[in-house]
Every structure is written in structure tokens, then in C-alpha cells.
Amino acid sequence: MATWDLSNTKHHILICNGSSCNRVGAEELTQAIRKEISERELDDLIHTTRTRCNGRCQDKCVVIHYPKGTWYRDLKPEDAPLLIHSLCTDEDYTEKISHSYDGQRFERSSVVITGVPKEKEKVNKASKKF
Structure with a gap:
């Protein structure tokens, strides 16, 4: 396994390759983003x-x-140049934002569907009989 030198890293992009995303082109998106980074010589x-x-x-x-x-x-593979450009110019690729952090709180855009709440039924394991 490779150990990357990340000492000059300014941006970290996490690309979902879960089953739902993979069915609609996540692998192609991953390759397009990585190609754009390499072509612009931004690997460092x-x-x-x-x-x-990612839920x-x-x-x-x-x-x-x-x-x-x-x-x-x-995001689609054709969005890769605009996404990488937005990182280089410290601007947001606003047309595709789902959620963002404004330094105070997490904000949802108006087009986002509210997901499943994180709170699940709490089970007291100590009282659970096996």
C-alpha cells in the first residue's frame, strides 16, 4: 500500500463509490476528477x-x-473541470451544492430532501437477555 506525502495538500475530495452512486457513474466521475487534477498538475x-x-x-x-x-x-464526469476550477479559485461550484458549512452551522440548500434522522431507538444492552 502506498503512503502519500500529503504535506502540501490544500483540498481533500471524498468521492462516493457506494452502490447507488456506482450505478449512475461514480467510477467515471472518480476518473474524470483525478484526470482533471493530473492534467492541471495539482496532484500535490x-x-x-x-x-x-455517504448516506x-x-x-x-x-x-x-x-x-x-x-x-x-x-455530479457527472463533465462537472469535473468546473469542480476543480472552483477549488483553484476558492469559489463554490454553487449549481451542485447539496450542503455546506458556513463556519457556524451546516446549511442545506432548498432542493435537498431531508434524510433519515440519526437518532435510532436506543436499546439498553445491559437489560437485553441473550
Whole structure:
């Protein structure tokens, strides 16, 4: 396994490759983003990681940009140049934003469907009989 030198990294892009995203072209999106980074010779500044499901299947294909904490939805391979350009110019690719962090709180765009709440029924394991 390779160990990357990430000391110059300014941007980290997490690209969902969960089953829902994969069915609509996540692999092609991953390759397009990586190709755009390489063609612009930005490999030292932008690091990508292919993930599994990020829990936003209705927004497929999902890409998350850190350190800003911006979530992008419905990305296609043809969006790769605009996404990478937005990172280089420190602008947001606003047409595809699903969620963003404004330094105070997480904001949802008006087109986002509210997902399943994280709170699940709590089970007291100590009282559970096996």
C-alpha cells in the first residue's frame, strides 16, 4: 500500500463509490476528477479518496470537499473541470451544492430532501437477555 506525502495538500475530495452512486457513474466521475487534477498538475494540492456510501443516495453522485465541508450532489464526469476550477479559485461550484458549512452551522440548500434522522431507538444492552 502506498503512503502519500500529503504535506502540501490544500483540498481533500471524498468521492462516493457506494452502490447507488456506482450505478449512475461514480467510477467515471472518480476518473474524470483525478484526470482533471493530473492534467492541471495539482496532484500535490488536491488529494482524492474513493469512499463507500455517504448516506445521501438521493443526491447521487456525491462528492465532499474538505476542509470547507461542502457536499456536492448529482455530479457527472463533465462537472469535473468546473469542480476543480472552483477549488483553484476558492469559489463554490454553487449549481451542485447539496450542503455546506458556513463556519457556524451546516446549511442545506432548498432542493435537498431531508434524510433519515440519526437518532435510532436506543436499546439498553445491559437489560437485553441473550
